Amino acid sequence: MDPFEYLEDLEDDRTKRFIESSNAQVEKRLGQKAKEVFPSLVEKLREERPIQLLVLGNTQAILYYGDETSLEISGRRIKMESRDHVIHSLERVWNSQLVRIGVGIRGSDEGYSLLIDPNGEVVGKIEGLVNQFFYQEGKLCYVKEYRREKSPDGVEPPVERIFCGDEMFPFYPGRGEWLSVTAEEKTTALLKGRGWSEATLYVGEWPELREEDSGKISSVHIVRGRVYYLKGNDVMMDGKRLFSSNHPVEDMKVNEKFVVLNVIKDYRSSLSAFTPSGEPLWEYRGEHVYSFDLMGEDVYALETSFTTSHSLLRIRDGKPYPLRVGRREEMEVKDVYVKGDVLLHGFLLTRGKPKGVIVYGYGGFSVPVLPFSSAIFQELVKRGYSVLVTNLRGGSENGEEWHRQGMLRNKLNVFRDFSTFLSLVKSLGGRTVAMGGSNGGLLVGATMNMYPDLVDCGIIGYPVLDMLKFHKFLAGMYWTFEYGNPEGDDRDFLLSYSPYHNLKEGLPPTFVYTGLNDDRVHPMHALKYTAKSRSLGNDVMLLVNLRSGHNASTPESRAEEMAYVMAFIEECVAHSSSSLHTFTIKK
Incomplete structure (x- = not known):
């Protein structure tokens, strides 16, 4: 019997x-x-910055986050009436000139969606956790996720269903499978995915769909009835390979003139343009292009880095024309290479000899950790710390095989990779602060249990920590494809590293934080972990943000969390007078 189950x-x-x-x-x-x-943190977070971009004909739609979230379209701004209502996503509505914005309430995923026309007028509102909007046969269709209750056909959550008008479309993915839809006139392409490595593509004239292909399929586009998509690093059209990239491909956009790929090179993202047959046209070597779209011969892109909050660019023939550039920060960014089981890479953010090093990691779900602007990292560097941002197996920085080396029964590789970076800092005499959120919270929790002598302070945010129950709450069933199934043959392996079940005495001081409105990763993970660790005599603090969740919330709410994290770091590191010597960088 678990004494902390009530949490x-x-x-x-x-x-x-x-x-x-x-x-x-x-x-x-x-x-x-x-x-x-x-005050310094909230000032940075209130700065308006674009977070997503779409092109509709000759119109740009840009989603902004800052003092208020807003959508700019055709020169008009759309803002929410309440600051607790935060726009967190933007997508086109296929077979229309509309866009859809997803709105969460106090950091939750679930809220509502608004349909916006090119003049900036709100023409529709749909409640619930809905996305992937398109029109077919005169009806508005969309995907609805059931995260807390059964679907209308009686399937336990989480599960997704397609609705057209008031009717449910007879296509039924299983629990924990996701859907993505693209449409042009009657041609429709539907992806049904299982985890982050496997999807099946269905194509046809609505409503008749046939299975076209399967594998690591993403980024589907339809141009004059031709269906383009990514399959790993291959650019495909109508089930046939057109050409391949020599580097991991994150995203693709296609029009009648060219194919543009967002690829990862040297742990940074670049845009590469090709003819439809695969002949290279141009390349833009960036830091981290996180959103882009095509308008004729131009590419409009949003880019970020550790030192620049954002840049809005128009790119033609590989040459960037900055349209808007955000705040810049003074810091030195170094590439660090260290040999563990494999050669590992990290980014060292510094201004000189630090009083401690924050070692940050994620390592999962094929998510690459590329250069990004972080208010808390910038503030920590300003106050005399260094931040080591690590690229671990489980991400996609080096392709799908790199991801697979850190998922399912290979998960221990991720913790070993993280410990390699911690060992490097320790060997140079530094105080180590292990930091991670969500899957990164799992990373820190597991690593502290396995390598407690390598961590001086632990920071665990919005974490997954109970590996035997994660699948029973909210979106957790989706993650069985990444972690394994606790009710099957994976149970013993998950138990072997589950941070909650392997807690022990003598762990380093730890700060855990979560949001009461987190409807993706249930707060019970953070609550139970804290209670059990305290019962073992460990120094664990817990902050439960009453106004936030896993998704975007107000700058004030996020700044409050970051401020407490920084206060904890200052207190924890102050217990030691040790300092860190200069890193030796392998070129």
């Missing part, structure tokens, strides 16, 4: 008291220092 119920009075007392402890211990760093 799985957020409505239990004992859970509410636990949250209240934990937050009070954090405020008493760290509140004054957090107040000191909050």
